[in-house]
Amino acid sequence: MCEQRVVLVVDDNLLVRSMVEATLGLRYRVLSASTADEALERCAHEVPSLVLLDVHLEGESGIAVCDRLRGALQPTPPIVFLTGDVDPALAARCREVGGVDLLHKPFSPLELLERIGALLGSNSGA
Incomplete structure (x- = not known):
């Protein structure tokens, strides 16, 4: 049996974190953080397979x-940015710093599953 993949969601909005956890929780182990420091602390204990990261975190x-x-x-897991902003310059900046994808809020559970599945593979060890 394969080890279950870990997704870290970093967003200061509890509703977004809850939706991601509910959507991905059956296929992946989901860790959540509401701040940058909390995210780094989570990563110190376990390196995630993928990070979902809000562009506009508080602080x-x-x-x-x-x-x-x-x-x-190291190695850096794929980082998918989450944003409600539709500015093309922001999307370009996210790619420049190493983001592999950008999900625009609000996104559907199906879109989230499809994007994450494409990056991690649909058979994620669950």
Whole structure:
């Protein structure tokens, strides 16, 4: 039996974290964090297979958190940015710092599952 993949969701919005946990929880083990420091603490104990990272975290931008994660985790897991912002320049900046995808809020559970499944493979060991 394969080990279950771990997804870390970093978002200061409890509703977003809860929706992600409910949607992905049957296929992946989901860790959640509401701040950059909490995310780094989670990663110190377990390196996630993938990170879902809000661009506009309270206190520190998701872009800065991405840089911190890339410095702390080797190899760096795929990072998917979450945002309600539709600015093309922001999307480009997310790619520049190493984001592999960008999900626009609000997103559907199906879209979330499809995107994560494409990045981690649909047979995720669950």
